[in-house]
Amino acid sequence: MTEKNIDVLVIGAGAAGLGAAIGAAREGVNNVVIVERDDRSGGILNQCIHNGFGLHYFREELTGPEYAERIKSIVAQYPNIDVKVEQYVHQIDHRRKEVIVASTEGITIYRPKSLVVATGARERPMGGVLVPGTRPAGVFTAGVAQRFVNLENRLPGKRALIVGSGDIGLIMARRLTLEGVEVVAVVERMPYPGGLERNIRQCLKDFDIPLYLSHTVVGIYGKERLEEVVIAQLDESFKPIPGTEKKFKVDTLVLSVGLIPQSTLFKDFLKIDSWTKGIVTSSSGRSSLNWVFAAGNCTVIYDLVDWVTDEGTIAGKFAAMYAKNNWEPARFFVEKGTNVGILFPSWYEEGTNLNLYLRVKKPIAEGTIRVKQRNNLLYSKKHLNLLPSEMVSIKIPESKLGSGDILVEVLE
Ligand SMILES: Cc1cc2nc3c(=O)[nH]c(=O)nc-3n(C[C@H](O)[C@H](O)[C@H](O)COP(=O)(O)OP(=O)(O)OC[C@H]3O[C@@H](n4cnc5c(N)ncnc54)[C@H](O)[C@@H]3O)c2cc1C
Numbered sequence: 001m002t003e004k005n006i007d008v009l010v011i012g013a014g015a016a017g018l019g020a021a022i023g024a025a026r027e028g029v030n031n032v033v034i035v036e037r038d039d040r041s042g043g044i045l046n047q048c049i050h051n052g053f054g055l056h057y058f059r060e061e062l063t064g065p066e067y068a069e070r071i072k073s074i075v076a077q078y079p080n081i082d083v084k085v086e087q088y089v090h091q092i093d094h095r096r097k098e099v100i101v102a103s104t105e106g107i108t109i110y111r112p113k114s115l116v117v118a119t120g121a122r123e124r125p126m127g128g129v130l131v132p133g134t135r136p137a138g139v140f141t142a143g144v145a146q147r148f149v150n151l152e153n154r155l156p157g158k159r160a161l162i163v164g165s166g167d168i169g170l171i172m173a174r175r176l177t178l179e180g181v182e183v184v185a186v187v188e189r190m191p192y193p194g195g196l197e198r199n200i201r202q203c204l205k206d207f208d209i210p211l212y213l214s215h216t217v218v219g220i221y222g223k224e225r226l227e228e229v230v231i232a233q234l235d236e237s238f239k240p241i242p243g244t245e246k247k248f249k250v251d252t253l254v255l256s257v258g259l260i261p262q263s264t265l266f267k268d269f270l271k272i273d274s275w276t277k278g279i280v281t282s283s284s285g286r287s288s289l290n291w292v293f294a295a296g297n298c299t300v301i302y303d304l305v306d307w308v309t310d311e312g313t314i315a316g317k318f319a320a321m322y323a324k325n326n327w328e329p330a331r332f333f334v335e336k337g338t339n340v341g342i343l344f345p346s347w348y349e350e351g352t353n354l355n356l357y358l359r360v361k362k363p364i365a366e367g368t369i370r371v372k373q374r375n376n377l378l379y380s381k382k383h384l385n386l387l388p389s390e391m392v393s394i395k396i397p398e399s400k401l402g403s404g405d406i407l408v409e410v411l412e
Helices: 015-026 043-047 064-075 142-151 167-178 197-207 305-325
Strands: 002-011 032-035 051-053 081-084 087-093 098-103 106-117 121-123 139-141 159-163 182-187 215-221 228-233 246-249 252-255 259-261 292-294 331-336 340-344 347-349 354-360 364-373 376-386 392-396 406-411
Touching: 002 015, 002 305, 015 032, 015 043, 015 064, 015 081, 015 106, 015 305, 032 106, 043 064, 043 142, 051 064, 064 305, 106 305, 121 142, 139 142, 142 167, 142 252, 159 167, 159 215, 159 246, 167 182, 167 197, 167 252, 182 215, 292 305, 305 354, 331 340, 340 406, 354 364, 354 406, 364 392, 376 392, 376 406
Parallel strands: 002 032, 002 106, 032 081, 106 292, 139 252, 159 182, 159 252, 331 406
Antiparallel strands: 087 098, 098 106, 121 259, 215 228, 228 246, 331 347, 340 354, 354 392, 364 376, 364 406
């Protein structure tokens, strides 16, 4: 067993963790260590070989692996960052401020002055046990199917149906089609698509793949391998309408029903949002524990990797400031008002900019987003076609902010 006292430890080397290491290193701490369980850094970006990454951060459209390489080359410029792969964080003793990491070298106990959690997200299971039918092979989550095709050069099957019209489901519909799989349909339980309009066009319409809105899977059948999937239309209370069933002969069912922040390792000592399961943080990335910061998909599921890197960099910077001089300013609530479904962050810390990320509760054709701190109106702007699937980012500079709780609302 090895013991190490360091300045900043980062868990996870995805876009958020790499960004955090850069933010911390720039702040001038002596040592930043990233521990990553995979055999390489980059996180989920490594398997996202489509383009659409980096338009904000690098002002260039890149593929996921290209984006990862760019960030890694910035990390490599800092001699005070040590990226360690094949390191699994399996326990944290928050009272002793110890992070216990297992690797082929054995157990290492890190005692960092501050910690940045950047563990990303995991895929949501479909509650498959509730779907009637048999339990044949051929049912995959989108991430597993994507890993097969993009990293392992294997096809999951020949004819596929996809559940979930978020961006990942849409991108997988196109990817599988390009690889020769016949995608018979994408099924979405909501009355509107879950992904970006450009992805509906480029991934479904361009390939004549039908999208069934307000539908779900009601039967999965097959002996050893999947043979048939039955879908049905849903009423307004999401109950299947008898007589609307449609049968599809497929050997593959791809479930793309959302991501859940990976926060279980921290649930006993950090505040976790009971609905989203994200680690609750402030505008500096600080969690409910003063020496622990968090960023990326483990806090809230972001639409764009550029935002993930931005927030990682911020969390790294303030984690380093805490490591250097116990930086801990006053903090105020950021509260959800009318029509706000998801809101990040949950607290504002004095001396930081406020980068807000929000999703509306329901589609709103024309809404005014308003941000107020006490009686001070910080932001008020009309937005068209607000959708729960599209995250809105609003940046309020520190110079406009004072002390007091903040309210964010969307007025129709
Ligand atoms: C299919 C798909 C398509 C996407 N398309 C786009 C797009 O077109 N444009 C765009 O901008 N964004 C896109 N995104 C979003 C973007 O890729 C993600 O938001 C971003 O990469 C998430 O970064 P992260 O660092 O939070 O998480 P991750 O990349 O998941 O990184 C988390 C890391 O933590 C490690 N880890 C977790 N637990 C432990 C542990 N206990 N010990 C050690 N290490 C651990 C994991 O191995 C992983 O490497 C897409 C995402 C997906 C999934």
